[in-house]
Amino acid sequence: MTVELPVGGRTLATPSRLMPTGTRALATLRQLRPVILPLATAGAGLVLWQCVCTLFHIPQVILPTPTEIAVELWRILPVLLREAVPTTLDSLAAFAFATVLGVALAIAITYSPLIRDTFYPNLVAFQLVPKVALAPLFVVWLGITSESRIAFSTFTCFFPVVISSVVGFSSADPSTLRLCRSLTASDWQSFLLVRFPFALPAIFNGMKIAITLAVIGVIIGEFISAKAGLGYYILYAGSHMDTAAIFALFVLCAMGVLLFGAVALAERQVRNRFGRR
Amino acid sequence: MAAVQDAPAVPLPRPVIGEAAWRLGRTIGLPLAFAIFSVVAWELVCRLTKISPELLPPPSAVWEVLVGNPAILIEQAIPTTIELIASFGIAAAVGVLLAIAITSSEAVREALYPNIVMFQVIPKIALAPLFIVWLGVGGRSIITVGVFIAFFPVVVSTATGLVSAKPDVLQLCRSLTASEWQVFRLARFPYAMPYLFAGMKVGVTMAMIGVVVGEFITAQAGLGYIIMFASSAGETATVLAAIVVLCAIGLVLYGVVGLGELAVARWYGGQLPTSGVI
Numbered sequence: 001m002t003v004e005l006p007v008g009g010r011t012l013a014t015p016s017r018l019m020p021t022g023t024r025a026l027a028t029l030r031q032l033r034p035v036i037l038p039l040a041t042a043g044a045g046l047v048l049w050q051c052v053c054t055l056f057h058i059p060q061v062i063l064p065t066p067t068e069i070a071v072e073l074w075r076i077l078p079v080l081l082r083e084a085v086p087t088t089l090d091s092l093a094a095f096a097f098a099t100v101l102g103v104a105l106a107i108a109i110t111y112s113p114l115i116r117d118t119f120y121p122n123l124v125a126f127q128l129v130p131k132v133a134l135a136p137l138f139v140v141w142l143g144i145t146s147e148s149r150i151a152f153s154t155f156t157c158f159f160p161v162v163i164s165s166v167v168g169f170s171s172a173d174p175s176t177l178r179l180c181r182s183l184t185a186s187d188w189q190s191f192l193l194v195r196f197p198f199a200l201p202a203i204f205n206g207m208k209i210a211i212t213l214a215v216i217g218v219i220i221g222e223f224i225s226a227k228a229g230l231g232y233y234i235l236y237a238g239s240h241m242d243t244a245a246i247f248a249l250f251v252l253c254a255m256g257v258l259l260f261g262a263v264a265l266a267e268r269q270v271r272n273r274f275g276r277r
Numbered sequence: 278m279a280a281v282q283d284a285p286a287v288p289l290p291r292p293v294i295g296e297a298a299w300r301l302g303r304t305i306g307l308p309l310a311f312a313i314f315s316v317v318a319w320e321l322v323c324r325l326t327k328i329s330p331e332l333l334p335p336p337s338a339v340w341e342v343l344v345g346n347p348a349i350l351i352e353q354a355i356p357t358t359i360e361l362i363a364s365f366g367i368a369a370a371v372g373v374l375l376a377i378a379i380t381s382s383e384a385v386r387e388a389l390y391p392n393i394v395m396f397q398v399i400p401k402i403a404l405a406p407l408f409i410v411w412l413g414v415g416g417r418s419i420i421t422v423g424v425f426i427a428f429f430p431v432v433v434s435t436a437t438g439l440v441s442a443k444p445d446v447l448q449l450c451r452s453l454t455a456s457e458w459q460v461f462r463l464a465r466f467p468y469a470m471p472y473l474f475a476g477m478k479v480g481v482t483m484a485m486i487g488v489v490v491g492e493f494i495t496a497q498a499g500l501g502y503i504i505m506f507a508s509s510a511g512e513t514a515t516v517l518a519a520i521v522v523l524c525a526i527g528l529v530l531y532g533v534v535g536l537g538e539l540a541v542a543r544w545y546g547g548q549l550p551t552s553g554v555i
Contacts, residue, residue, distance in 0.1 A: 038390070038392050041392060117307040121308035129527070132489045134520065215400040257399070
């Protein structure tokens with residue numbers, strides 16, 4: 001689930017100094033096209049939504065218009081932000097646990113063939129198990145506490161990190177590893193200087209999947225057990241036929257995008273530090 | 278990978294067949310042994326420490342529910358399976374069609390693709406209660422939740438695949454004056470196959486999550502409903518038995534997608550053009 005733009009065969013025309021001003025403006029416009037077009041589409045979608053709602057007199061209970069949503073959203077934003085705090089904290093905690101445990105287990109799997117042969121196939125099989133179904137059991141085990149949601153969420157987002165990191169650690173260039181051995185680098189040195197940098201893109205891929213799953217895990221946990229949080233708010237509002245849940249959704253979207261963006265940003269920083277590959 | 282070639286070319290004398298058999302035994306035996314060991318350890322821990330079965334029933338209790346009362350589980354599995362197949366089928370069909378539409382022109386792709394990628398990141402499961410407001414309690418809203426969650430990985434993966442055909446091949450097609458449709462059918466679509474199936478495999482798992490969560494919060498029937506009901510009644514063995522059934526359904530569906538991939542690979546002549554890429 002890598003999120004990358006497909007690269008077309010087209011190369012962008014670079015504005016040349018020799019071009020007349022009009023052409024240069026056009027070239028700049030064309031360079032901005034990948035930004036403008038999606039935004040315009042999203043805007044058009046919102047306008048269409050607004051028009052459909054007004055023209056067909058759709059009741060607000062079923063689907064409020066974007067303007068109504070914006071006004072309402074502004075009004076209840078403080079409440080939503082308060083609800084967003086536990087959700088964000090739980091997601092971050094689960095994500096951190098999953099990353100640390102996942103990378104550690106991946107290192108163990110990479111360095112010990114015995115651990116690899118024993119655990120790895122079971123881990124891959126576990127990927128297919130619908131882990132969501134276990135959510136009520138976490139409530140039975142750990143109660144309706146925040147810990148139970150963090151544990152459940154860690155459990156759901158742990159597996160992509162392990163599997164991605166294992167792939168990453170074993171993707172180090174064999175000739176570089178051999179060079180390390182010839183230069184009598186210690187295991188630790190060759191890990192830090194070769195295996196780890198080589199594994200970074202794959203580890204971050206796993207982390208990107210994990211941050212999305214962490215939020216999903218916490219939301220599901222809040223659906224079934226919480227007394228606070230955005231998931232609780234959405235379910236509560238929905239059961240009262242109150243589409244204010246949509247507003248909570250906007251906050252949630254922003255939260256998801258922000259968390260994902262933070263991981264992507266961290267990836268850029270770390271990869272700059274270790275030299276781009 | 279060039280490093281493999283400068284390895285010493287002299288093969289060491291060793292018993293080849295015994296080695297291979299031992300390796301095979303190790304790759305299959307070790308994980309199986311570990312799985313069996315875990316189950317036995319679980320059983321022993323439950324019996325020796327007398328953990329209350331409400332907290333953690335031993336595997337034998339789960340087995341008893343599975344064997345002793347299969348009628349209820351099967352009855353509840355039917356709506357779940359139908360919802361799962363429906364939501365995965367719709368998501369796959371709509372997803373592939375949308376991916377084809379998106380990649381048909383550069384402008385459409387640039388306009389829609391970033392928005393869809395954005396949707397990938399949003400925790401869509403949070404929409405589940407809204408679908409109940411819109412579509413009511415029942416199968417329809419559960420299927421919609423499943424479709425909505427399973428749909429995005431299929432689109433993103435297929436769209437990536439459709440633009441990943443080798444430029445050389447596309448150039449060759451153009452020089453041979455192939456029509457758009459021919460280029461699509463003979464070059465771009467086959468190249469997209471591994472991506473398409475990768476997306477569908479994620480989609481199956483996602484559809485499962487959607488259906489189960491949908492059943493958690495709305496259903497009057499289905500395995501998700503049984504899990505919720507049994508867990509609130511403290512019948513943890515039933516919860517675990519329902520999860521086992523759910524896993525079996527998931528594995529079968531995943532296997533069907535895998536078989537489909539094999540069949541398509543064979544149809545396109547032995548192997549997929551980019552096999553090994555993913």
